[in-house]
Amino acid sequence: MKQPSIYIITNNKNTTLYIGVSSDLKARIYQHKNKLIEGFSATYHLHKLVYFEALDDMESAIIREKRLKKWNRAWKNRLISELNPSWRDLYGDLF
Template sequence: MKQPCVYITSNLNNTTLYIGVTSNLIQRIYQHKNKQVEGFSSRYNVNKLVYFEVFDDMENAILREKRLKKWNRSWKNRLISQLNPEWTDLYPSLL
């Protein structure tokens, strides 16, 4: 089932963040974890799902992604900490 989502992944030490959008969150995070996605996320080992939001349509998900990418780091940290205070990997809870 397709479900538009914005997600934030982090590296093991939570020093680097990656913000993305997808219509299949489980598949996309699997790709990050298995380095099937070339570029930033595989280079910096940004494969721990720490935050996500679900949307009714891809247009709104993309708008949210663009807004989040413009946020400063402290705002992103606060957003993640509100939902996931320990910054644990949320991927296993999706399976």
């Protein structure tokens, strides 16, 4: 079942963040993990899912994504750490 979601991925050292939106989070993260998407995430080896939120509709997801992208790094770190203190890869939780 497809569900509009926003997500944050990072690299193994948690030094770079990428915020994205998808209607099929499992498939999208699989694409990131396997570098099937050219661009920022592939260049910086961003494949570890550290945060995600399911939203009611794609419009809400896009609005949330745009807001999060404007946050400073400290706010993003705090958001991730509140729900995922060890910054573990949440990809396995999607199954």
